[in-house]
Amino acid sequence: MGADFLRKMDWLGRDRAVAYLRIIAFLNVASLVLLVATSQDGVDANGFLLGSDFVSFWTVGHMLQDHGNVYDGAAHIAAQRKFFASSGGYTAFFYPPTFLPFCWPLGFLSYFPALVSWLLATSGIYVIAVRRWQAALRFDFPLWLLVLAFPAVPIVITHGQTSFMVAALLGLGALLVPGRPVIAGILFGLATIKPQFGILVPLVLLLTREWKVIASAAVTAFALALLSALAFGADTFAGWYAASGRAQVAMVEGAVGFGKMTSVFAGARLIGLTPGLAYGAQAAVGLATIILLIRAFRARPYSPALGALMLAAAPLVTPFVLDYDMVLLAFPLLWLTSRGIADGFRDWEKLALALAFIAPVFARPIGLHLGIPIMPLILGFLFWVLLRRYSAEAHPRAPIALQP
Template identity: 30%
Template sequence: MRQLDRRWLFRVALCSSVVLAIELSFAFSLAWGTFTQSGPPQAGFGIDFSVYWSAAVVALTHSPAAVFNQDLMMAVEQTVRSGKLFAGTSGPWLYPPAFLIFLLPLGMMPLNVALTAFSCVGIAAYLRSMWGIVRPIGPLALVPVAAFPGLWLALCYGQNSLLTAAAAAAALALLPTRPILAGIFIGLLSVKPQLGLIFPLALICSRQWRCLVSAAICSFLLWSVSALMLGVDMLPAWVHTVSWFRHTWIEHNPEIWRGMPTVYAAARRAGASAQWAYGLQAAVAVPACAVMAWLWRGTARDELKAAALGCCTLLVQPYLLYYDLAWLAIPIAFIAVDLYRHAGRAFEWLLLVAAWAMPLQSVAATMIEGLGHWTPAVLVLLLCLIVFRHRNRHPAGQTAEHGRSKLSDLSGRAAHF
């Protein structure tokens, strides 16, 4: 079975290298067009980063609370975003104060310099954290990691998904051996709190008290420092803006549903009311959390536990955009390591390949009317695969190898006797 796994790995790495070359060419051409043109880009490399940079500029030149002033933010954003795509619009600032304090140094730089620094840090952190997961497979595993479409979507949009995914991947990779450091990385996820909600449940179920305390302390310090630096009035303004965004955009804006690979968005596009859509989202999220808690409470392998948490984190989100699927690399990588260490069947590797392609499918779903997002279904299948591998701890191929080993050992003993 290990020979089969190596063949699959080689084939995946070979195909991924072709995809990586295409992604590099596209990203380079997009970046070249963005950095070399004289005026504001109509749509270019890192276009969503303009919201981060504008928020930092507004906070430094006016006041931190001014980032929630939509008119002021629009005035700054329109200096770096133009064209019909952005006419009369601005990206609202939806992040808590804990994230803004990390962006303030970028507001002191020119936009292109700040975007370059942000992108380089994101790529480096993402690849380093993912290497901490796939190291048991070997360097060849870095090829599909680097070519993962979710990475390039987040990079080209200038989103923070690479940084949050890197923190989550580092936490899960370090948890078995360095729980306190893992807790620090979990605490950093409080810059985007909805992505860290499942971690406390997993830590409680597995009785990882040191990690839980470390995460709580890190989150508390991060939010306390942000309150001291930016002012306590930032928190109620953030809560009000998030509530407005949920009501105005998530619940009553059909355009945004096209880019959301979630059960909630699928239900809304199918004609369900917001209440029914939230109910269907809960109908998937609650069983997923129950399965994840069962795995973390029991004797499942560390790779399977981490993969289940990654799947569950994405499944429970009613609001998730396709560039957030950079997180999907986490369960894929952990399942791949488990397949490599404990033997995997062809259909299991094929499911990972399908999951690897989901960010591309999500992009296609935004362009092709009626296509829909397949990511929630694939996440459920991944969770089922994790349960299957936990319940069948000795796959057929591994059992056969074990039987042949025992037969050879018995034959040797008989000959010696």
């Protein structure tokens, strides 16, 4: 009885799950409303600007309008502090030049209209991506409940981050590979604005010989880079390279905060390992993940199941990933839940689903205040459960071809 409580979790049926999701959704929405209601002039009770990370993108937009060098750290700090000077420092900008075309329109708006527009646009495409996965998997759950209850969602909103957009691009791309290879490639190419999450995409596409997707993604990434070079100058790539060095130093020294990050590297640093040992742990886990993926994908065609596994593995192979990036897990969580509903849940699957879903609420406070990195363990657990389910299905269902 005791062991089955977590191993099988038969007590967590649909009705109880819906009830829990409604409670969590209410708490998520209430926390956002309270945050805004208790803020003064757009600054919350803790002294942080609403959409704390977004100010970096907005500043870049205005600097581009003024033909400034966005990769000059001192210039970026000065431009940002003209609008808001935080006692806790400032929000740096380390995105590649391919992201600049997305920042440029923000320079036409004042801060809060730009923030609202950004969140509406990026959350909109994220909801579309979740809905497409839900429809393809024939997953009968209220869409609004799935989105509002996911604890990673309010974290993205409060930071004004890019995670909605990147997750949507990768998620839709992973779903559309079988039926819309050119569109899937375009989406993967656009997702290079945050390249650390696309490390596994070329590997998976090569293993499954999705040549159209590869070609489309390569052309899109090149076109986006060319657009940025023509619009903002080819020297921005040299500036980004130099900024990447500063980003590396910031990550190693914990400028972002290891408790906020969810990677193996950050977890190792959080418990006191040296940078060298932390990178070693990250490399070992990343390599093991890649080997397991290669073994699982061998001689199998591409399918949404494979795409779900690829997306679940993405946070395990990069050292730089934060809790708001966990919105990417929506797609593997949907796939695993739909398979469990269709064929029955296997041991530990419900526990992996529950932990991965709710962990963004607790990962940061536990990491920051207790120094315990729970997220890498949960991500590894989820990946193992997904891999076991995928590998056990010796003859995966035919790829889903989506209609226009």
